[in-house]
Amino acid sequence: MELLTALRTHRIVAIVRGADADAALRTVIALAEEGLPLIEVSLSGQDALGVIRRARAALGPDAPLGAGTVLTAQDAQAVRDAGADFVVTPAVCEGVTEAKRLGLPVLAGVMTPSDVVAAQRLGADAYKLFPAAQAGGPGYLKALRGPFPGLPFVPVGGVDAEAARDYLARGATAVGVGSPLIGDAADGGSTDALRERTRAFLDAVRLPSDAVRTSPDAGR
Template identity: 40%
Template structure:
């Protein structure tokens, strides 16, 4: 299922309430070499933003903060290529499976990982990552569940992302440092592009593993 991310190991988590800015945002992400986004369902205009972003042929877009089966339908209709949820809802997962839509539900405990496995999933969101012990917890969970891949999100920064990605159980990370709300609100698209480019450079597969990173 992680193949849906197309090899992109950093997913910008977008909170945008103005669909009119979606085209500029999409262009900035592509220019920065990070043509992927998780458009969150945290604003009234989320579906419209998602639809605008998904309309670009050069951008891979999913829906985030999806917590109901009805929102799965909205996301699918708007063109989402994958769904991300902050928690593990069987209703959300099953609706995504009915639509053949890859889904990454949020987990933070062994019990939730087992519930995800019971639903036929082997890739999950680890959320909120930093508040739940970060890499140390991922290391512990991956020892018990070696078949599971994690996409940690929540509190991850440009500085900490490479260490997460150095862990064999981490498929990708999600973060908002390159699409911070103040940048989007003020239309600082050049800064978005610059931060995306810096992120791509810092998270290249050939980048040296940070000192002390688990493997």
């Protein structure tokens, strides 16, 4: 898949990490049905590989489906075999190297300028600024883009709808959102509430031109 194109188009990655594998699968499907196609299933969740396999079967071969918390070469191999077509790491690690060797695009976890340079050397496709809130929030993203103005950054960690707007306004390519979006849905909570939150986040990250195209008065 063209990860960078997808990030620029959709501007949000949902991070699913659940204590209930069946609920996590329902969460993935509900997100996709609500029009949020970039979804990462974290390996730190219950039976994550099984969730990825079942989600791939449910969503079909062409839907984007990522695997997160990929740390080792074995992790990268396992998620590829389960059906993931992009990889997300929390750091610059062996998972980046092996995923690239396998032909999978990588959103690599970085926090410092040194991390960014190291991830560049390994061929990262985009850069997950993590943990973004603890690093300094949108102000830190703005500072980091000074020496790296052309790189695609995706802040993750403590990103609610308001912060998502702020990060995107400061030049983020997309944002990664976990608990503020997922809530308790992946642990067995309400998918109806999840769907409402999904619509709110999609509104938050929508480009102004998208709003014009979807307006009832557009084209009159």
